[in-house]
Amino acid sequence: MDDRPGSLTSLRSRNRLLVLETVRRHGRISRVGIARATGLSRTTVSSLVADLLAEGVLTESPAASPPGAASRGGRPATPLSLNPEGGGLLGVHLRHTDVRVLLADLSGGVLGERHRVIDVDHKPDQTLEFVAETALDLVATEGRDLGRVFGMGVAVSAPVQSRSHTLNSPSMLTAWSGIDIAARLRDRVGMPVHVGNDANLGALAEWTYGAGRGVHDLVYVMLSDGVGAGLILDGRLYEGPTGTAGELGHVPVVDGGYVCRCGNRGCLETVVGARALTSAFSHVRGPDTTIADLVALLAADDPGARRVVADAGRMIGRALAGVCAMLAPRLVVIGGEVAAVGRILLDGVRDELARRLSPAIGHDVEVAAGRLGDRAEAFGAIVLATHQTSAHLLKP
Structure with missing residues (x-):
């Protein structure tokens, strides 16, 4: 069959994905609702839905009528939803110091999860072997058919080429230079594998499942060992032509500050990253101080x-002020490991934005905590797999 761009097969594949994305974002929606939301004809929607129901990807669940409701005649609209039993997806987050692997059903429900501390930056072979073994073990442990796990997404702490999904700046992960992450994992797990920047995928996750649902313009700030940002503009992830949009952590905020791993001085990451914050207390609490220790100190x-923490919030607000002035997002979502320190950090961000932005812009920008916690980037990797995989789920 002809699946070249512009062919009928290619068009049908795109329409299937459009239907699946619409159902996923609404949770439950009728065929008529899908047609209205997508602009596809009712005939096309009915045909695509029939195929997806037959394959077990979608399921029908008749809506119960309220007690005493009078019948209006005709066939009632039957809501459709993703079938949790219809298949699965894998999401992986490779942070600098640890790895998280999630197995989820098609509706985003977590079926299984594994986490391990690994020196990811310097041990690529060990890291990828752990990911492959863990992914296969999760699928087997949860009793899932590997042939119905439609893809794997991988979030990495480095810029990623938006088209090829290969590392764009291996200089920040020198041990990973020349390693094709997608190909290595694909050969081991036997499914499509797609790679994306972790902050971008965190933005996708919060926009899809979390604090950003229903918002078409937002900035997601990931605060962890590194600092990054993901941009959702007009309902789409914006990565820039080279995949480097959103590198908020490498915006200089301190003249003559510490040297950053990117080679510059005084980057935001050197001031508000997890290591920077915990090191502020290492002289009184020892070198093993953690973010959890900092949270406990705040509680006390x-x-x-x-x-x-308040100073860190203000530094983040300083770096965000120019972004907000240029893009005027409706929402700034603060996520990542460091976001666990809570309200004082967010208040610092709000205070600095209010001080630096004109009232016309500042009044319209809301600052909120992410809802997905340290799973956000792994969830975003699952969203990436849903969007990108060319497996059976997306083929006519």
Whole structure:
């Protein structure tokens, strides 16, 4: 069959994905609702839905009528939803210091999860072997058919080429230079594998499942060992032509500051990254201070912890001010490991944005905590797999 761009087969594949995306974003929606939301004809929607129901990807669940409701005649609209039993997807987050692997059903429900501390930056072979073994073990443990796991998404802490999904800046992950992550994992797990920047995928996840649902313009800030941002503009992820849009962590905020891993001085990451915040307390609590320790100090109303976190929030607000002035997003979502420090950090961001932005822009920008916690980037990898995979789920 002809699946070249512009062919009828290619068009049908895109329409199938459009239907699946519409059902996923609404949760439950009728055929008529899909036609209205997508602009596809009712005939086309009915044909695509019939195929997806036959394949077990979608399921019907008749809506119950309210007690005493009078019948209006005709066939009632039957809501459709993704069938949790229809298949699965894998999401992986490769942070600098640890790995998370999720197995989810088609509706985004977590079926299984594994996490391990690994020196990802310097041990690519060990990292990829753990991911492959863990993914296959999760599928087997949960009793799923590997042939119905339609793809794997991988979130990495480095810029990624938006078209090829290969690392764009291996200089920040020197041990990974020349490694084709997608190909290595695809050969081991036997399914399509797609790679994306973790902050971008965190933005996709919060927009799809979390704090950004229903918002068409948002900035997601990932605060972890590194600092990044993902941009959703007019309902689409914006990566830039080279995949480097959103590198907020490498915006200089301190003249003559510490040297960053990117080679510059005074980058935001050197001030508000997890290591920077915990090192502020290492002289009194020892070198093993963690973000959890910092959260505990905040709960105990420690004045030093409050000061460090509030200052970090203001630094983030300083770096975001130019972004918000240019793009005027409706929402800034703060996520990642460091976001667990909570309200004081968010208040610092809000205060600095209010001070630096004109009232016309500042009044319209909301700052909120992410809802997906440290799973956000792995969930975003699952969204990437849903969008990109060319497996059976998306083929006519």
